[in-house]
Amino acid sequence: MNGAGPRAPGEAVTAWRPQRVPGIAEVLHARFVRHRYPLHAHSTWTVLIVDDGAVRYDLDRRPHGTEEAPVTLLPPGVAHDGRAAGGSGFRKRVLYLDPAALDPGAAGTGGLVGPAVDRPGVADPVLRRRLDELHRALVVPGEELHAESRLALVAERLARHLDPAVGPGRAPADDLAGRLRDLLDTRLVDGVTLAEAGRLLHAHPGHLVRTFSRRFGLPPHRYLDARRVERARSLLLEGTPPAATAAAVGFHDQAHLHRRFVRLVGVTPGRYARSGPAVR
Secondary structure (H helix, E strand, C coil): CCCCCCCCCCCEEEEECCCCCCCEEEEEEEEECCCCEEEECCCCEEEEEEEEECEEEEECCEEEEHHHCCEEEECCCCCEEEEECCCCCEEEEEEEECHHHHCCCCCCCHHHHHHHHHCCEECCHHHHHHHHHHHHHHCCCCCHHHHHHHHHHHHHHHHHHCCCCCCCCCCCCCCHHHHHHHHHHHCCCCCCCHHHHHHHHCCCHHHHHHHHHHHHCCCHHHHHHHHHHHHHHHHHHCCCCHHHHHHHHCCCCHHHHHHHHHHHHCCCHHHHHCCCCCCC
């Protein structure tokens, strides 16, 4: 199956950014049958519940499935993919949470990422119910305070699951791969060649690629594509036209954005921008 092809019958995507619910970068409700997510990484926490069917995915090169637990939590900066576990596809609801939503008192999320990589499935029926209530509140006009309250309960329960004392942390952020990721993040729009990155980080370009891929599970160029698409999603939901979005996030042109966007998200940028409910 090729996720870049036409959408299968019954496939649908609804995405939006709740303007008055701090901590939620994006909400995504989708049904997919044929779409396969290639390896990519987010700058946010991904909180996933599946309402129908099941999803198989590799996280940090380890296979998992949403059948393991009612809630799936994917950490920022760690490569993962995704595809339907069966021929009938799956229906999911996803929250993309700002890192500070789960770790408000810390400068980074390094202490929380390790446990999330080790245990992405959260066997917590109460959390599953609260996530369902949060998603329902997010689509109702005037329920922003309700949604914010539900988010606080969700974040509290997720933080308990991510207790850094339970599992080992990831590698420190000041290693070579981490410094290259920081460089890519700061040069999101302009980009950076491997030769330039090698000069700035005092490393051979080939060593940079191997080190980055070993640490994050995907090569630097795919990481950059995923981060640009992530930023494009945000701009599209704010009403920025696809052509302007392409230029704003660093893609060569609208066609370049279109190819990368469909490959990662499973829908065209224009359809994605129009997918949200009337209420934001």
